[in-house]
Amino acid sequence: MTKSTLPQAYRHPYELNPRFKKSVAYFSMEFAIDQALKIYSGGLGFLAGSHMRSAYELKQNVIGIGILWKYGYYDQTRKTDNAMDVQFREKIYSFLEDTGIQFSIDVHHKPVGVKAYYLNPRHFNTVPMFFLTTDIDGNDWLARSISFRLYDSITSAKIAQCMLLGLGGARLLDELGYEPEVYHLNEAHAVSAAFHLFQKSGTAEDVRKRLVFTTHTPEEAGNEKHDINQLQVMSFFGKVPLETVRAITGIEDNVFNHSLAALRLSHQANAVSKLHGEVSRHMWGSYRGIPEITHVTNAQNHRYWADAELDDARQKSDGKAVAARKKELKQALFKVVADQCGKLFDPNVLTIVWARRFAAYKRPDLLVQDAERFDRLMNQTDYPIQFIWAGKPYPSDEGATHIFNSLVYRSHLYKNMAVLTGYELALSKRLKDGTDLWLNTPIVTREASGTSGMTAAMNAGINFSTFDGWVCEFAEHGKNAFIVPMAPPGLASAERDDQDRHHFFTQLENDILPLYYDRPDDWNRLTLQSMNDVNGFFNSNRMATEYYEKVY
Template structure:
């Protein structure tokens, strides 16, 4: 018999223990070891059985235990120290309050950070993979630096799915119900004590209402919107049921709630708490893209027209794209979007066609999310395109991904080379206090002899072995095995064997089964008599991705083979708790995506924090920071490319096997170098990883780059973009666009040639400007080396100056000199661009007029 309603009966804490609630409800405990140790000591068994969740722990601890702790003077002293430490952490000035590193101008008073998922702790299961974990690390780093972020997301009543395996190795999904009252959440309340709400208008007179929950992540408030409220009908109540669940309309409603409802939640939070209103709005992927149109609507209510409001909104908005994979970008049928934003829907005060135009994919462009749009075909509404068109500053998440993104979205800026697309990059980072094992952290704070380092690595590997056995046993029991059949599990893995880890989501491009290309060769590696390898694998396929599920099943069936099952395992239900164990205990982190489809790949960064070496394709972050002292690169067969994917996989798998056979395993097992029975070169690489690589991969480094390179300039632009300035810029853009067909480079008159190194070339250019004045444009000479096709490489830009007035035909003359500082083939061209002090990038308006090539 099942209960029809569930709730938690919480004990009342004795007065001396009340501060425990303060510690438990601020998620700083999840990355602060001393607080975590204190909470664990309340009830060690309850801590473990409750999933290391202090809110759940305090809800189940016995009255007798509470009475004993309330009388324990030693415990109360530790509690007092922990609470004072938290209060100091929340109030003392930190880097943000003290820094003079204001390269982009005055720092913003507040920043709103929107993400569809946040991975902060397993106790708050609101994440599916790297995007959410990155968002969680972003908030934690902001808290540690004192940056005034407000996080905004959705509260999913079923979270992401829990994974198990069927007897034949097929992924099974389970969606446990999440009770907000059992989570570290506090409802946002109105002044009268009622719960704060936001509402969205839906077609047919329906309304989508959501309540606002608040989570405290150190110094950072996180607002989560929850549609499971009595005011909603059944369909609306289920909008926030599952992360990335449902069909197109369900996803559209989720993204409307995140962007539009999230903006309204931020306004309510600031009104009710007195928090500073954000000046900067950061979209972590396109899922929150509707926050831009919502802000346009807000400004419209102040009497500002659509174009001017859009310019004002763009000034303070940042968009981060996380994927070069089309399946990772949400695209909706335009008629579906029109139905929800047309008459009777949301944002009805906005011009519908103007709004649809913000997300419409350009005709014929290299598709940013699918096949190119052809003439006469309906153009999808693309959430990444919406993000790019409503943000003045955009970035990818590694140097390589920035390059890939510029090519992927180049069609939004026709006439410009892909590398000029206004998309920069900030390489992701990871939050060291979250992902570094306590033992690694303690050793890093003291001396690190080779012996100590090797003993640490073996100890962490041994802990991983015990964790693997426990998880594997539980998995086999779920698959139907009896306890008597599982004695072999006690022999799985060996704490002295080289251990590889591979754990991530399971889309096809991450190539979970590349290691299975040659099963016999893999078996030989696993069972080598002197230099064996053991591999732990984990990952979830999207519930709708049967292809990904087949890859898992293929891997599981291989790992089920009695001949190798003690050397390779698949662990179901990959999440943050398992990840920490893998990152700490593995010797080598394996990553073999199809290059360049891994935007960043932060799991290898987290492993590196613990001295784990990387073995990876040169993709994402590893492309920019690879060093032979940190690990190995898997050669890629880029020339084979997509035309022969099977051959490419075979070539790259063979390269992986060769690396393991000839370099990785021999390095780990070579114990004769230093005479102490230790692998000298291996330990040199571990030390280099900890000392030189780990400082680069930190989320604090990432956030400082966002603050100085994106947040500060965006705040300055936001402040400069008054209603008057926005109107002026909108009028400028309209006028320039109207006049641009009359703009042309009509003649280029070069100076004396051939030039010599160190000399210069004088240019005299006649330009037609239509009805524009020279002050409205910049005339540039674009210079650089040229290849055999006369394509400019590594171009430089030299502004040319207007001389005199227009001639009788209305043409203007511009002059300048090109300095020749490099020998060899050299070339130049001339072009005209719009120029206005409030434009952040030369390609921002997508207008350019270039000199015609000869012939």
């Protein structure tokens, strides 16, 4: 008999806040919870990890369900010439508890064994969390490999991973004897859970009452799609017949759009910033059967990300103390630079960081594409400057890896330019602590939210960005950030990039560098304003509260 409370061994270690008593199971392909648990790739995981921490702080009735990736995403290392290399290494976590729960799901109409591990909230201050693996005795190599690599590049493997999260996560709840009131799909990876719910209830309306969906993808073409017949052959829909799948999802052709199915089977959906909400409503507005798409702007967990001494100085409005602490944090970052790159950076020099997932639309190499102007900037001595890049491309994304390596090779020309590997939680925190200026260069409307600049701002880093994603709700140019003017719509991509690049260089040369060196008190005031503004709204405690108020 299912019930609305977790078994005693897995209950929340606190009395639930009456505001947040509705029970929620949060499904996500990745969670960035701690450097010691490498089951994430980038922004989606960073967001999910902060959500689980804030749900704990607010005493919410939320549990997390994910996958225990044997090799994680990948370890980013270097080849002999310092180019990026990809390494897959087995991860072993003694702090995860074997629940003893084991069951099977059908993949290709054959049973695959699934085992569940538990992350106790006391380890990392999260809500109770469960992680599924197929790497167990009794499974053949192909079945074991489902939970090997996050975002496997082989289509059939990725489909099986989505099934493990969705069908497997829903089955886990049955094994726990637990029926949460809300199934929250963080992206559409776990949409197969909807078909398990349909098998139990028998009506699409009952599924919709339980399901909510968060979309992170601002372009229709970027949403996951697969051949519906391949999904049927792989048992993606459980025991639900294909004609019934078509009837309840409204998908009539052979292209199964995971996000479209998730939208049609949810009673509420949300985008992850105000601008992304507008884009999403326009993108999906012509489809029938779509629920309301509101927005809950992404945020990050202040307690985890913010340096305590910096935050104490912020609360005292002590700009000089912020500046002094910042130099200490820069020195800690520069030890990593020295270790990896053999370069000694100066904490008194303005330091610019570009660090996030390497993807073409984020334009990591935008500035260096004008080699002559970049060279002048790096070699001028009136206002010295230091640049650091870091980030992980998808391991099979040859274009993004090429951009990463081109930056590595270019960095050999400059003692004040470094490219770091190993961009995971620990290095991300070190970079946010040590940056003066956080460079963000996405093509406008392509960044659904982006969150890296939030945690930079929490640690006295000034955002220097195009006007996209969360920045639109935060930035006041010259008061708490620096924003480049938007290029006119309709420009060819090369012209747009040229205009954006020109504005970045011009602001940097004419406004930012003189402000930092010639008017340090004004820089400190801007920094304090940025810190206060980001802590007011972009703490994930606000976000986790809004999910209850607007989505659940």
